[in-house]
């Protein structure tokens with residue numbers, strides 16, 4: 164099959180979070196399975212150009228109809244660790260992708276509506292006719308709408324769309340001006356409940372709803388989150404739309420790219436290790452302690468958190484887990500980036516407050532290289548999310564022998580099984596600690612058990628870590644599930 168992925172991220176060249184990992188890892192898996200995969204991405208000024216090989220012109224002066232006139236774009240092509248990527252660079256005073264950041268601009272709706280339109284125009288003009296167009300999250304929710312309502316009539320009537328939702332919280336809710344800009348001019352047609360009209364605000368359109376309504380197959384990134392999306396309020400108002408489209412909606416658990424995330428060959432570790440050389444993991448802890456100037460005390464487990472500092476991630480519980488871990492004679496390393504000013508201020512304050520404590524380090528910002536070393540060093544990783552469509556950090560933790568302590572929501576339910584209480588897995592298949600209530604007491608019951616096991620029974624702790632490492636959360640199985648979904652919908 165010929166598959167084109169249209170997305171706003173692809174690791175490691177463009178990575179704000181887990182979406183980037185998934186785009187890269189899934190694309191590689193599909194290629195390994197013999198499919199032809201191409202990616203279309205925005206050409207951001209701030210992306211990691213050092214991860215692109217052989218960047219060259221692919222299409223000069225692509226004319227993209229926009230607001231009744233047009234914007235010309237140059238499309239560049241290059242390889243990101245073997246993946247063939249096309250980068251769209253608009254030439255207009257809007258400077259859509261020259262903002263020094265990926266998201267968070269006031270005109271984000273316009274930026275990604277334009278990207279979706281330009282991606283479709285590029286496919287059309289360069290005569291690319293993939294079997295499957297796979298798009299992701301609100302940023303590309305308009306792609307299937309444009310395909311069905313406009314490009315189908317220009318010879319693109321065999322393309323089928325798979326739409327993957329990584330986060331229901333951000334849906335792309337915007338005004339009618341988006342319709343005019345993209346050439347979807349008929350307001351009364353699109354402002355209807357069964358098309359793009361937002362389910363709560365009748366005067367707004369909803370990109371993600373468009374993605375759901377117009378795609379041939381829709382999924383979120385774990386089976387449990389798919390269930391939550393339909394039957395709880397986690398889908399932020401889209402529950403009824405999912406209900407109406409239930410026959411084409413499902414959950415496919417994310418995978419991890421086992422070449423990128425492999426402690427046996429990871430070049431960013433101080434010392435490689437695997438299940439048979441588990442002892443070498445300690446060298447990473449030592450290296451991390453030296454790098455962050457933490458006390459060298461092997462009686463203290465190293466607890467970590469890596470992720471966006473955002474309401475989704477349970478920041479209050481993250482904060483509590485730092486102090487609880489210190490209280491329990493443990494060390495804590497946090498690597499996180501906050502986009503919301505209040506949260507950023509709060510964690511900067513905490514960082515200053517804890518600055519002289521030799522058992523804790525807060526690293527505020529995005530640092531891919533440091534993240535690898537932390538996974539390699541940590542004994543325990545906390546993921547106390549409010550909601551979590553899949554969650555990659557607990558899966559990476561498992562792969563790197565860091566025992567996850569998670570809240571039982573979303574994909575965390577599908578991947579972490581409590582050592583003491585899980586009824587569905589025999590003891591030798593359990594791999595972590597789970598709590599359910601979103602409060603500090605519940606967190607303490609799980610994190611407390613993890614820390615106590617480390618201190619009181621190191622052999623059992625190591626056994627649990629090795630059981631986690633034995634799980635296969637690679638793209639192997641999810642890759643097959645996506646191929647089956649593509650096969651099912653292809654023309």
Ligand SMILES: Nc1ncnc2c1ncn2[C@@H]1O[C@H](COP(=O)(O)OP(=O)(O)O[C@H]2O[C@H](CO)[C@@H](O)[C@H](O)[C@H]2O)[C@@H](O)[C@H]1O
Pocket residue numbers: 179180181182184185329330384417469470471498499500528529530531534551552553554555556574
């Ligand atoms: N400050 C930092 N520095 C370096 N690396 C950092 C970092 N903060 C995060 N990362 C890395 O970014 C990734 C985050 O993965 P998550 O699963 O937490 O994704 P996120 O919530 O962004 O995405 C959404 O999409 C993904 C993919 O579908 C879902 O798993 C998830 O549930 C959903 O919320 C991991 O690779 C992690 O190591």
